[in-house]
Amino acid sequence: MTKRRRHSSESRPVIRFRSILLTAAVVAVVIAGPLLMVWKQAYLTSASLQITKMTDSLNVLTREITTLRLRCERLSSKDRIEHIAQTALGLDYPAADRIVIVTIPVETAVFKAGWTHELAAFIKKSLRGDRG
Numbered sequence: 001m002t003k004r005r006r007h008s009s010e011s012r013p014v015i016r017f018r019s020i021l022l023t024a025a026v027v028a029v030v031i032a033g034p035l036l037m038v039w040k041q042a043y044l045t046s047a048s049l050q051i052t053k054m055t056d057s058l059n060v061l062t063r064e065i066t067t068l069r070l071r072c073e074r075l076s077s078k079d080r081i082e083h084i085a086q087t088a089l090g091l092d093y094p095a096a097d098r099i100v101i102v103t104i105p106v107e108t109a110v111f112k113a114g115w116t117h118e119l120a121a122f123i124k125k126s127l128r129g130d131r132g
Helices: 002-075 078-087 115-128
Strands: none
């Protein structure tokens, strides 16, 4: 009989530990569930506000791009540039007797020997941003 009492007294702490552990798990789930729901709602609200701000910024920038494109088209029109060249700068189309045709000697032509080397050097300078 003493063996049975020992066995039952030894199993009681294990049962108590299991019940305490189960109770702690249930309490954690009961507390964590609503906290997760509140966190989810707060996160969704924050994300929604950010999306609204970004959409407003996008609309403003799209309007600004449209305005700038229209202004660029207006400022770069050929008629406007011709008018400014004639009135402000005093330029006019050249007369037939003022046109001079310039011929390039064959020795200095672009297609002479080694032109690929010169083209590669030009492209390299322009990509680096070198001047001169």
